[in-house]
Amino acid sequence: MAVPVRLPTVLRPAAGGQSVVAIEGETIGEVLGSLQAEYPAMSGQLLTNEGVLHRFVNVYVNDDDVRYLDKLDTPVSDADTVSIIPAVAGGAA
Amino acid sequence: MPPYRSIIDLIGNTPLVDVSQLSPNPRVAIFAKLEGQNPGGSVKDRPALAMIEDAEKAGRLEPGATLIEPSSGNTGIGLAMICRVKGYRLKVVLPTNVSVERRQLLELWGAEIIESPGAEGSNGAVRLARKLAAENPEWVFLYQYGNDANPRAHYEGTGPEIWKDCPEVTHFVAGLGTSGTLLGVGRFLKEKKPEVQLWAVEPPSGELVDGLRNLDDGYIPPIFLANGGDELLDRKTVVGPRDSIEWTRRLRDIGVFCGISSGAAMAGAVKCASQIADGVVVFVAADGGWKYLSTGAWTGDIDDVVERAKSVIYF
Numbered sequence: 001m002a003v004p005v006r007l008p009t010v011l012r013p014a015a016g017g018q019s020v021v022a023i024e025g026e027t028i029g030e031v032l033g034s035l036q037a038e039y040p041a042m043s044g045q046l047l048t049n050e051g052v053l054h055r056f057v058n059v060y061v062n063d064d065d066v067r068y069l070d071k072l073d074t075p076v077s078d079a080d081t082v083s084i085i086p087a088v089a090g091g092a093a
Numbered sequence: 094m095p096p097y098r099s100i101i102d103l104i105g106n107t108p109l110v111d112v113s114q115l116s117p118n119p120r121v122a123i124f125a126k127l128e129g130q131n132p133g134g135s136v137k138d139r140p141a142l143a144m145i146e147d148a149e150k151a152g153r154l155e156p157g158a159t160l161i162e163p164s165s166g167n168t169g170i171g172l173a174m175i176c177r178v179k180g181y182r183l184k185v186v187l188p189t190n191v192s193v194e195r196r197q198l199l200e201l202w203g204a205e206i207i208e209s210p211g212a213e214g215s216n217g218a219v220r221l222a223r224k225l226a227a228e229n230p231e232w233v234f235l236y237q238y239g240n241d242a243n244p245r246a247h248y249e250g251t252g253p254e255i256w257k258d259c260p261e262v263t264h265f266v267a268g269l270g271t272s273g274t275l276l277g278v279g280r281f282l283k284e285k286k287p288e289v290q291l292w293a294v295e296p297p298s299g300e301l302v303d304g305l306r307n308l309d310d311g312y313i314p315p316i317f318l319a320n321g322g323d324e325l326l327d328r329k330t331v332v333g334p335r336d337s338i339e340w341t342r343r344l345r346d347i348g349v350f351c352g353i354s355s356g357a358a359m360a361g362a363v364k365c366a367s368q369i370a371d372g373v374v375v376f377v378a379a380d381g382g383w384k385y386l387s388t389g390a391w392t393g394d395i396d397d398v399v400e401r402a403k404s405v406i407y408f
Binding site for chain 2: 010011045054055056057060063064065067068069085086087088
């Protein structure tokens with residue numbers, strides 16, 4: 001089952017310039033693993049060597065940050081959109 | 094009630110108002126904490142005062158001292174008001190793409206505005222302020238993203254106020270920003286009632302992240318890391334400009350005039366209410382609507398307003 005994954009500008013060169021790619025996987029962990037396998041230039045940028053999410057990478061299923069769902073075990077389907085978004089300072093601070 | 098000795102003494106003790114008539118779930122009550130009632134007009138009066146008093150106690154602020162701070166508006170405005178009263182000078186590093194009223198308020202309090210590129214958002218303002226602070230060691234850099242007085246203002250003020258007015262609270266929703274509100278209120282409420290759930294609302298990062306050259310340019314506020322933000326928060330959800338403005342208008346429909354980020358927090362509260370069986374949701378309405386009149390948020394064509402909101406920092 002292919003899930004649409006939106007890439008941030010900074011990762012698009014690693015995917016031949018594409019902003020959205022369709023990636024197989026039933027969980028966020030599977031999707032990110034497949035993504036790195038398909039586009040090796042992303043390796044190490046999303047998941048650390050220990051297999052956890054890189055601290056400056058936020059991954060959303062639709063509108064929700066997976067760190068506060070089931071992290072890499074968060075389930076996804078082809079009806080969802082996964083977005084990878086770098087951590088930035090936001091808001092009316 | 095005796096008269097207040099200073100405008101600064103009016104900071105805090107804001108009212109909680111029931112907005113449950115907008116709840117999508119009849120078994121979930123929603124209350125708004127109206128931070129626009131603070132004298133500087135926003136929730137940021139609280140950390141601004143706490144950081145200044147903390148620096149005074151530590152002997153970091155001599156009379157007539159100059160402060161520098163990155164802010165997309167509200168912290169700068171709160172600091173500017175307090176600096177005016179206390180006789181300090183303030184330089185605010187402000188992204189160019191904020192509402193005209195935010196700029197006008199900084200000017201009326203006498204703050205000096207140093208512009209940072211709008212396309213870089215708050216990240217760019219933080220970066221420039223850090224650089225200028227390093228180059229000018231005589232300036233006092235309170236640094237709201239890394240100053241523990243920021244979450245402490247909410248741990249000692251906002252949190253206890255909510256607990257006193259609404260001990261029935263089951264869910265607390267607020268914008269993320271520096272994370273000071275969520276961390277401070279959240280830690281206080283969870284100490285009193287561990288089952289309270291904390292929901293963070295954030296705006297879409299949109300084009301603001303396009304300027305990053307690599308992922309290691311990312312930024313997490315030091316206070317978020319120092320206070321175990323990852324463990325404390327229970328949910329983080331993005332609310333886009335359309336939902337933010339629609340809920341800002343619905344609040345207006347019941348007489349609550351608040352800013353666009355308050356509409357975003359209300360949208361988060363509504364999402365929360367629709368996903369739980371029953372409960373009491375308290376959310377922070379960070380400021381009043383006054384600073385956003387120029388955006389046409391209430392009266393303009395919704396598509397036009399949403400389009401404009403995409404290029405302005407409203408959160």
